[in-house]
Amino acid sequence: MKLCRYDNDRLGVVIGDQVHDVSAAQDEIRAAARYDMRGDAVIAALPQWRGRLEEMAKKAKGVPLSQVKLLSPVARPSKTMAAPTNYGKHIAEMEARRDLGATAAVKRHSSKIGEAGIFLKANSSVVGVSEGIPMRFPDRRNEHELELVVIIGKQGSDIPKDKALDYIAGYALGLDMTVRGPEDRSFRKSIDGYSPVGPYMVTADEIKNPNDLVATLHVNGELRQTAHTSDLIYDVGRLIEFASSFYTLYPGDIYFTGTPEGVGPVKPGDVIKAHNDQLGTLQIDVRAHGA
Ligand code: MN
Numbered sequence: 001m002k003l004c005r006y007d008n009d010r011l012g013v014v015i016g017d018q019v020h021d022v023s024a025a026q027d028e029i030r031a032a033a034r035y036d037m038r039g040d041a042v043i044a045a046l047p048q049w050r051g052r053l054e055e056m057a058k059k060a061k062g063v064p065l066s067q068v069k070l071l072s073p074v075a076r077p078s079k080t081m082a083a084p085t086n087y088g089k090h091i092a093e094m095e096a097r098r099d100l101g102a103t104a105a106v107k108r109h110s111s112k113i114g115e116a117g118i119f120l121k122a123n124s125s126v127v128g129v130s131e132g133i134p135m136r137f138p139d140r141r142n143e144h145e146l147e148l149v150v151i152i153g154k155q156g157s158d159i160p161k162d163k164a165l166d167y168i169a170g171y172a173l174g175l176d177m178t179v180r181g182p183e184d185r186s187f188r189k190s191i192d193g194y195s196p197v198g199p200y201m202v203t204a205d206e207i208k209n210p211n212d213l214v215a216t217l218h219v220n221g222e223l224r225q226t227a228h229t230s231d232l233i234y235d236v237g238r239l240i241e242f243a244s245s246f247y248t249l250y251p252g253d254i255y256f257t258g259t260p261e262g263v264g265p266v267k268p269g270d271v272i273k274a275h276n277d278q279l280g281t282l283q284i285d286v287r288a289h290g291a
Contacts, residue, residue, distance in 0.1 A: 018062025042254025086258025122190035145259035149174035225262035229261035
């Protein structure tokens, strides 16, 4: 099933190129959720609600996906995690920049996941494709990082790798937008709009093997990045095992899995288009903040 949030916080099931409104389910789920719950109530309720959502979607009239304003598929993640340096060729391209005289911060960035740990992006940086990327620091190097995004489905801690995929609600494409420079990652990667996720969430049952996906990223029609998740240094299961060895994971938590080589600069006016045959097309505009 493909689930989206759209327009004024509506919940939709995507069938073909149509969105079917199931917001009544979202209202009911949220009304029954405890205020102090950790994570996103709708994602947490999916196992119980799935059948009903499908029934509701069949009865609801469709609206073309192209005519709705897509929001982040998760309304309220408890955290947004991200893997740095999880593809060998990306580590190599960052090391090459260091050799060209880049700063110590880039050197730090180049240590492999495991040594580097993972990092957090502010939840307030997460947006859907309709919101665009409002670029700050336009005089500095702002880069796209194409990534597979995992959306956690249930609470767990110390999750072994061989059980990890059971904790996944679904997948989406994501952009880990980044200002290059010496500051902490949480400064450079948590700017409003610097974590687009979308276009919708594809539930885990539709993705046979998350470690065998191919995604591409184009800027203004030019191919910049091709991700083969089979190249991940820590694969999806190991990433969940790793994160859950120090964080409790909650339903709706968002996990960026790392970027392959080909990261490059963007500027206001550019259009970024990420695509995977099963996850759809995440197309988003880069604009100046305040424009
Ligand atoms: Mn990244």
